[in-house]
Amino acid sequence: MHDDIGGSAGYAIVEHTGNVRFMRHTVDVTPCGVDLRNFPFDEQFCLLKIGSVNVGINVIDIHPAKKKIDFEVLDSRFNQEWKLADMFAKKRVRKYACCDEEFPHIIITVHMFRIPKFYIFSLLAPSLLICFVSVIGLFSPSSSTG
Secondary structure (H helix, E strand, O other), rough: OOEEEEEOOOOEEEOOOEEEEEEEEOOOOOOOOOOOOOOOOOOOOOOOOOOOOOOOOOOOOOOOOOOEOOOOOOOOOOOOOOEEEEEEEEEEEEEEOOOOEEEEEEEEEEEEEEEOHHHOOOOOOOOOOOOHHHHHHOOOOOOOOH
């Protein structure tokens, strides 16, 4: 048995055991350092850290629902540049110097790779064509008569 509490702020499921699952649709933008050494055939690993910074583990304890996150439900039509390869979640607990209590957080690792088709056809192919034409022009005989 559980009660559903919902509204514009989110959706919470309160179970008779005391477990509460709060679900809310959000779009979050987070920075991720990009390693461009193998551009446009690169792959990236981004870390997302989710947790409370002002409430300790005594008040709130968070756990990932699964270690491996099912990302097939994500719609990839909106991003033609990147493809998700894997997503993992793990719980960490950290104690800061300021406080006596520990603070839990979840680290989500997103592994993605670039789809190089756009860069091959818009950057690499024209550059190679220009180089090839330049080399041909360098070795072609010149004519002073036309």
